[in-house]
Amino acid sequence: xxxxxxxxxxxxxxxxxxxxxxxxxxxxxxxxxxxxxxxxxxxxxxxxxxxxxxxxxxxxxxxxxxxxxxxxxxxxxxxxxxxxxxxxxxxxxxxxxxxxxxxxxxxxxxxxxxxxxxxxxxxxxxxxxxxxxxxxxxxxxxxxxxxxxxxxxxxxxxxxxxxxxxxxxxxxxxxxxxxxxxxxxxxxxxxxxxxxxxxxxxxxxxxxxxxxxxxxxxxxxxxxxxxxxxxxxxxxxxxxxxxxxxxxxxxxxxxxxxxxxxxxxxxxxxxxxxxxxxxxxxxxxxxxxxxxxxxxxxxxxxxxxxxxxxxxxxxxxxx
Numbered sequence: 486x487x488x489x490x491x492x493x494x495x496x497x498x499x500x501x502x503x504x505x506x507x508x509x510x511x512x513x514x515x516x517x518x519x520x521x522x523x524x525x526x527x528x529x530x531x532x533x534x535x536x537x538x539x540x541x542x543x544x545x546x547x548x549x550x551x552x553x554x555x556x557x558x559x560x561x562x563x564x565x566x567x568x569x570x571x572x573x574x575x576x577x578x579x580x581x582x583x584x585x586x587x588x589x590x591x592x593x594x595x596x597x598x599x600x601x602x603x604x605x606x607x608x609x610x611x612x613x614x615x616x617x618x619x620x621x622x623x624x625x626x627x628x629x630x631x632x633x634x635x636x637x638x639x640x641x642x643x644x645x646x647x648x649x650x651x652x653x654x655x656x657x658x659x660x661x662x663x664x665x666x667x668x669x670x671x672x673x674x675x676x677x678x679x680x681x682x683x684x685x686x687x688x689x690x691x692x693x694x695x696x697x698x699x700x701x702x703x704x705x706x707x708x709x710x711x712x713x714x715x716x717x718x719x720x721x722x723x724x725x726x727x728x729x730x731x732x733x734x735x736x737x738x739x740x741x742x743x744x745x746x747x748x749x750x751x752x753x754x755x756x757x758x759x760x761x762x763x764x765x766x767x768x769x770x771x772x773x774x775x776x777x778x779x780x781x782x783x784x785x786x787x788x789x790x791x792x793x794x795x796x797x798x799x800x801x802x803x804x
Contacts, residue, residue, distance in 0.1 A: 486520065488520050488522065488523050488554070489521065489522055489523070489554075489555035489556060490510050490522075490524075490525060490555050490556070491506075491522050491523070491524050491525070491527070491554060491556040491558060492525050492526075492527060492551060492556070492557050492558065492583075493508060493524070493526045493542050493555035493558050493560065494527065494528075494548065494557070494558065494560070494572075494576075494592075495526055495528040495534045495542060495560075496528060496529065496534055496562075496564045496568065496569050496572055496618040497534050497535050497569065498536070498537050498538050498562050498563040498564025498565070498566075499534060499537065499542075499560050499561075499562040499564050500534070500536065500537050500560055500561050500562030500563075500589075500590060500591075500644060501503055501536040501538050501540050501542070501562075501648075502559030502644040502645075503535070503561050503562060503589040503590050503592065503644055503647050504526070504536075504542070504560045505544065505645045505649035506589075506645065506647045506648040506651070507558060507560075507587075507589060507648060507650070508524060508526075508643060509648075509657060509671060510648060510651035510652055510667055510671070511524055511655065512524060513653060513667035513670055513671065514655045514658075514659060514662070514664075514667060516661060517659075517663050518659060518663060519657060519782040519797045521658070523726050525545050525546065525551065525554070526542070526544040526545050526546075527544050527545060527547060527548045527550075527551050527573055528547065528548065529543060529544045529547070529548050529549075529569055529571055529575065530547055530548075530549075530602065531548075531549075532544075532738065533548030535684070537563045537564070539604045546788055549575075550580075551624055552581065553582045553583065553585045554583055555585060555722070556583065556584070556585040556586075556587060556654070557579070557580060557583035557585070557586050557587065557588070557590045558588070558589065558592075558658070559576065559586075559589070559596060560588075560589045560590065560592045560647070561589055561590030561591030561592040561594070561595075561609070561610065562590070562591065562592070564641050565592065565594045565595050568595060568598070570748050571649070573595065573599050574599075576595060576596065576598075576599035576601065577600060577601070577748035579598040580596065580599055580601045582751055583600070583637075584637060584796075585637055585639070585654070586601060586637060586638045586639070587638075587639045587641075587645035587650065587654070588607075588609070588639075588640045588641065588642065589641050589644070589646070589650070590609060590610045590642065590643055590644055590646075591610055591613050592609075592645065592695065592785065593607050593608070593609040593617060593640045594609065594613065594616070594617060594620075594795070595717055595749070596638075596640070597617060597620070597621040597624050598621075601638065602621065602623075602624040602638065602764050603621075603623040604623060604625075605623075605624065605625065605635040606625040606626075606627055606633055606635045606717045607624055607625065607626060607627070607633055607638070608626065608627050608628065608629075608630055608631075608632065608633045608640050608641065608642055608644065609626070609640060609642065610642055610643045611628055611642065611643070612630035614626050614711075615628075630642070630651075631646040631649055632646055632649060632650040632653070634653075639654070639663040639719065648671070652664050652667065652668055655667060659740060665744075676755045679722045694736050695732070695736065697721075697722040697724070698720070698722055698725060698732060698733055698736055698737070701718050701721050701722050701729075701733070702723070702737070702744070703779055704718075704721060705718070705744060705745055706748055709745075709748050709752040709770070709771050709772045710753065710769060710770050710771060710772045711750045711772070713741075713745045713772065715730050715741050715742070718733075718741055725729075729741070745772075746782070748772045749772045749773065749782070749787055750771075750782055750783070752770070752771045752772075752785075753767055753768070753770075753771035753773070753782075753783070753791065754794070756770065756771065756794040757791055757794055764776045764779070764791055764792065767779070767791070768791075770782040776791070
């Protein structure tokens with residue numbers, strides 16, 4: 486395979502982990518297979534930049550002097566709120582020339598400002614999805630996944646999801662074994678599919694204010710295989726079913742049914758990843774009742790049946 490240049494765009498206020506996380510992945514790939522990647526960093530004028538954590542980073546060169554990269558990666562950070570004059574113009578001109586255009590976190594805002602996400606599905610950090618959708622209505626913003634691939638353009642959510650996306654790109658280029666070796670070296674899991682939610686059910690939902698509802702949230706998480714109908718949960722909260730459903734959604738921002746669905750999916754995923762239990766056993770333990778019901782839930786949410794999910798995301802035995 487011909488060597489591919491990966492160019493990281495730097496600017497004042499960039500989030501350092503948005504840069505160093507993916508950079509370590511591509512650098513690891515180069516160590517595994519020399520001559521694969523040529524990694525470059527560049528700021529608009531070639532001058533050092535100050536990250537949002539006050540770390541000074543010295544780029545390799547100026548954006549005006551770089552050759553066209555194979556992969557152009559735009560990180561996020563506070564600097565995306567008021568980007569340097571000329572940066573958006575540079576992205577508008579050079580972004581279409583890259584074979585692969587990638588953003589991490591709020592780097593998607595810079596791509597959108599340059600018109601590079603128009604007509605495409607994209608994501609960004611959960612706290613900025615509404616802003617991205619509001620400011621750029623031509624972009625189909627999906628707030629849920631940790632990263633989104635739409636043709637040659639890939640966008641990711643918060644900082645650590647940039648590592649997940651970079652690992653996926655390395656796996657695409659060099660195969661699963663290389664990507665898995667890098668993941669092990671970085672002590673991260675090569676297991677998060679792009680359409681995995683940015684948050685677990687417990688993080689995605691707000692914590693209820695009233696103790697009876699908080700207790701119900703805990704009960705659902707600890708007993709995914711139990712009877713979790715609204716009527717049963719309402720009894721635990723000492724409320725009528727109608728009052729419980731309304732109060733639960735008001736205080737958590739999520740219906741009881743959606744919360745239960747997320748908890749059960751996460752429980753099944755963990756069992757598939759961390760145990761050798763059979764599919765039928767896992768479906769019962771997770772509250773699906775039958776393997777077919779679990780299969781439908783996995784295909785709908787993750788785009789893969791449980792058996793395929795386990796094959797792809799369960800860590801390979803070490804040794």
